Every structure is written in C-alpha cells, then in structure tokens.
Amino acid sequence: MTVLSPVSPLEDIIAIVGVGLIGGSLAAALKQRKQVRAVIGVGRNRQRLEATKEAGLIDEIEVDVSVAAKRANVVVVCTPVDRIVADVRAAASSMQPGALITDAGSTKGVICGELADLATGPVTFVGAHPLAGSEKQGFESASATLFEGRVCVLTPLPQTPVNQVERTRRLWQAVGMQTCQLSPEEHDAALAYTSHLPHAVAAALAAALPEEYRRLTSTGFRHTTRVAAGDPELWTAIFRQNSQSVLAALDALTHRLGLIRAAIIAGDEPSLKKLLQQAKTDRMALDASPASSAD
Amino acid sequence: MTVLSPVSPLEDIIAIVGVGLIGGSLAAALKQRKQVRAVIGVGRNRQRLEATKEAGLIDEIEVDVSVAAKRANVVVVCTPVDRIVADVRAAASSMQPGALITDAGSTKGVICGELADLATGPVTFVGAHPLAGSEKQGFESASATLFEGRVCVLTPLPQTPVNQVERTRRLWQAVGMQTCQLSPEEHDAALAYTSHLPHAVAAALAAALPEEYRRLTSTGFRHTTRVAAGDPELWTAIFRQNSQSVLAALDALTHRLGLIRAAIIAGDEPSLKKLLQQAKTDRMALDASPASSAD
Numbered sequence: 001m002t003v004l005s006p007v008s009p010l011e012d013i014i015a016i017v018g019v020g021l022i023g024g025s026l027a028a029a030l031k032q033r034k035q036v037r038a039v040i041g042v043g044r045n046r047q048r049l050e051a052t053k054e055a056g057l058i059d060e061i062e063v064d065v066s067v068a069a070k071r072a073n074v075v076v077v078c079t080p081v082d083r084i085v086a087d088v089r090a091a092a093s094s095m096q097p098g099a100l101i102t103d104a105g106s107t108k109g110v111i112c113g114e115l116a117d118l119a120t121g122p123v124t125f126v127g128a129h130p131l132a133g134s135e136k137q138g139f140e141s142a143s144a145t146l147f148e149g150r151v152c153v154l155t156p157l158p159q160t161p162v163n164q165v166e167r168t169r170r171l172w173q174a175v176g177m178q179t180c181q182l183s184p185e186e187h188d189a190a191l192a193y194t195s196h197l198p199h200a201v202a203a204a205l206a207a208a209l210p211e212e213y214r215r216l217t218s219t220g221f222r223h224t225t226r227v228a229a230g231d232p233e234l235w236t237a238i239f240r241q242n243s244q245s246v247l248a249a250l251d252a253l254t255h256r257l258g259l260i261r262a263a264i265i266a267g268d269e270p271s272l273k274k275l276l277q278q279a280k281t282d283r284m285a286l287d288a289s290p291a292s293s294a295d
Numbered sequence: 296m297t298v299l300s301p302v303s304p305l306e307d308i309i310a311i312v313g314v315g316l317i318g319g320s321l322a323a324a325l326k327q328r329k330q331v332r333a334v335i336g337v338g339r340n341r342q343r344l345e346a347t348k349e350a351g352l353i354d355e356i357e358v359d360v361s362v363a364a365k366r367a368n369v370v371v372v373c374t375p376v377d378r379i380v381a382d383v384r385a386a387a388s389s390m391q392p393g394a395l396i397t398d399a400g401s402t403k404g405v406i407c408g409e410l411a412d413l414a415t416g417p418v419t420f421v422g423a424h425p426l427a428g429s430e431k432q433g434f435e436s437a438s439a440t441l442f443e444g445r446v447c448v449l450t451p452l453p454q455t456p457v458n459q460v461e462r463t464r465r466l467w468q469a470v471g472m473q474t475c476q477l478s479p480e481e482h483d484a485a486l487a488y489t490s491h492l493p494h495a496v497a498a499a500l501a502a503a504l505p506e507e508y509r510r511l512t513s514t515g516f517r518h519t520t521r522v523a524a525g526d527p528e529l530w531t532a533i534f535r536q537n538s539q540s541v542l543a544a545l546d547a548l549t550h551r552l553g554l555i556r557a558a559i560i561a562g563d564e565p566s567l568k569k570l571l572q573q574a575k576t577d578r579m580a581l582d583a584s585p586a587s588s589a590d
Binding site: 131132133134150151153180190191193194195197198199200201202203204205206207208209210211212213214215216217218219220221222223224225226227228229230231232233235236239240243246247249250252253254255256257259260261264265267269272273274275276277278279280282283284285286 | 426508547552562574
C-alpha cells in the first residue's frame, strides 16, 4: 500500500455517520493515509461507537449528527439508503458555509433528487457511491484497503459547484479509488444491472435450493449466492428506491434465462453452446476492466 | 496437509484419462500422498501430455486408452461427460478381471445407465463425482489440494459389488475427500440445483449485462457470475444429459425470482424483506455444512 508522504492532511475534521463496514473502512483508510487530522464517528449506539474507537478506527464519538457536523469540514453519510436523506439534512443544519457532505449510498436517484436544494446551498451535498463492500456488516469487518483500486461513482447535479465536486473526488481518491461521474439516473440504471440484479438472483438461487441438497454444494454455488447473505433491510430499501431500473434488469435476465431454457427443451445444442460461449466471453471481459485489480 | 506415513500404496498403477484440471489434480494428489506407484496420463494430444509429465504430475504418457488400461489396476476417466462412456468402454475392453474403472463426470444418470452392464462385469465401473473444480481448465491450474475437505458422490447401482464400491471410496478418500452415496438419479436431481442451475443463472447474468456497464461491476457481480467462464462445450453436454432436472430447477428459480419481482412491483416491503431474510438464512446455513471448510 502506498502511504502518502507527510503533507498536510486533505481535510481537518471529517465526521462519518454510520461506522459500519463502509464507514469504518473509510475512517481506517483516511487515518492510515494521514488524510485527516481527526475522524468523528457518529452513530446511534454509544457502546458500538466506543468499541469502534477502542479498535482505533475513529478519534472521537458522537451520537448526535448535527453536533458532530458542526465541528466537521466534511461529513460522509454511510448509513442505509433510507436514512441518508435525514442524516444529510441533520448534518447540513449545523455546518459552516462552504462545508461539504457526501454519502456512500447504493442508490442515487431518490437521494440526490430529494437533496437537490443542497447542490447550491451554503453547505453542499455531492452524491457518491464507492463500489466496494461485501455481504458482511459492522466495523469488525472494516479494512483500510477496502477501497483500493475500486471505482467510486460521483453523481453531482448540473448546478453543483465544480470545486465541491473536485473536493469530493479528492476525498475518495485519497483512499485509493478511481472516480467517474454519472447523473443519479445513469448511476441507478447501471447499478440495477451490476449490483441490484445480482443480489435478487443470488437471493432467489439461495432460497430455491432444497435443504437436503446443501451438503452437495461446492464453491460454484457458494460464490454465485455469496451476496445473498447481505442485510435484508438494507436491500429492501435499495430495491424500493431503484424499483423501475431493477424491474427492467430483472426482465433482461428473465429473457436470457428463457433463451437458455428454450435451447435445453429443444435439445438445440448449437444455440445452447452459442449462448454459453457468449456468456463466457462477456464474463472474461470483466477481468480486463479496471475494478478487477482489486477483485 | 496430512501426508500419510510411508505405507504401501493404495493401488499399483492408475491410469487417468483426461489430464486437465480434475485429472491433473487427482494425479498430483495421488502422487504427493504416495497412494500409487505410478500414474499413466492418457490424452489425445501427445504434446500436452509431455508437458504434463514435465510438470511432474504424471509418470508415463499414453494416447491410447486401451493400451494404458491394460497395465492399470484402476482407470479414472476425467474427460467431458459426453466422452466418458466411450472412454470407459475402451478401458474395460483391455483391463484384467477384477480391475476398477471410476469417473469424475458432473452427470451420472446417462453415464451409469449406459454402463450398467459393467456394474457386474469382470471389470467394474463405479460412477463418481468429486465436487471440486473451478471455471479454469488445463493441467496448469491443477492442484494436489483441490479435493481436500470436499465431498465426492459415489453412484453405484444396486448390483455393483460392495468391495469395488469400497475400493472406489478409498481412492477418493485417499486424496482428502469425504464420500457419500446416492443413486445416479438422486445425484442428477441434486446437482441440477447445486451446480447446473447456478451455471445457467451465472451465464444469463453475465450475458445480460450491457457492455457499457462493465466498468461499474464490483466483486458482487464478479462472484455471482464467476462460473459463467466455464467451458461452453462441456456445459452444453452437462445440460443435455441432465435436461429434465435442470428444467425443474430452472422453474423453481423462476418462481422465486417471480416472488421477488411481484413484491417489488407491489411495493410490498414486508414480503420483500421476508424473501430476502429467508435467502440470507438459507445462504448462511451453507457455511455450516461440510464442504465449507474448503471454500
């Protein structure tokens, strides 16, 4: 890992709201790379926060978002998608003019839409989605290297000041990420395919397996269904916020499954082989794209 | 890894037909654990066989199955499922009475049905399926530890002599596997869910992804689709040989996906959350079952 040479930190005080896997990893990465003078961890459970501080991930703890935000230059909201808007509002209410709020939510359309007024306010919100994580939860699974080599999608609105977009970009780059920029709607259409659809498919597959066959699973089944172990509450909120794009992606998958099914029923081996060859080619193309380095 | 103490080897000469990922790993494991005096590698491509011998995986090479089988006490056929019957026949034609043939095919109904006469012949065939492997191919990916802690399904017929079943069991146990016994039909019904369905789903998902979204995939998408990189020819043959069970499993998956889809359309969050919770519980139960130790 490259630790930057001792220059002045990127930001003075960063408050991270929701110090679980993502928030905890961000705190750890910022501290390890000396990109911040202090990290305030914000959460609802004081005991969990104390443990997070014990573990060395954060410097200070706070249960009230607006109290922490008042002292922070930047607030990063890492709570579940259905709590992000409220947490951003609470932070914005107390921050100094010029301050920045960003998030790590898996959906962007609803969140950035509801917070559109903060694109141009004295306090700016810039949506972000670091494409990193796992089915695990809690700061115990946090890692300072979680973001390295991964892609972070920034979703500013057309009216968002470019200096705050750049500041957000530098923040995520400072923990090792490559960044790209999409509209919130483009983000949601893409993530429906790359993340939300795989979750639905993995969940269906995991639940379809008759219990008596569990002992006959191998790594193939386990890898294909890994993400199904993710938090149901969190994923229910993601599916709700991105329902239209998820339904479109589900239809595309169902169509593809239907082609495979029809070829099997017809005993049409050339077609079946062609479908599987296309899938193999498509899958192998992923290993050539950026995020694979951290895969 | 536990290397057994220097006792006499389990078998004198074993011929392995098809020295790719599975055959190569079996050869490596048998030799490393000193369970055989010599391994003859059998294949159609002499140059590849020479390279396999160079790599130290096999002791001798042979392009003619029956020539190799004539000298072997045991033949293990590790070729694609649509070539196993012919390779077993070629081996059986030249082996001594009392000799054993087993295989590593991913389907068992068609193979064991067509070879039923060899359940009671002077040379015995006992079907087997070691639940280990990956989407990779070729002896270059072989590993002496591939089978450790994994399950091998044995599929003898009712009339198969028990001593030959036990001999087959000892062979696969000797490379670190746990064994269980099912009828060929039970095996195919189970593997349709645990292995063949995940492949169909991963292939559909990989092919459904629009190319422009590739850079926005993370480990979730990559894990869920990993097996789609498997050999299309091999998988076409598997789907053909197990078409009825695969179609039944596809229907079960489609039903589950339909439940998730309906809950999203209806905005029925309690139902959606319940479906995802069930999937999470089912997925996590896998980590408690035997094969997980090697996962």
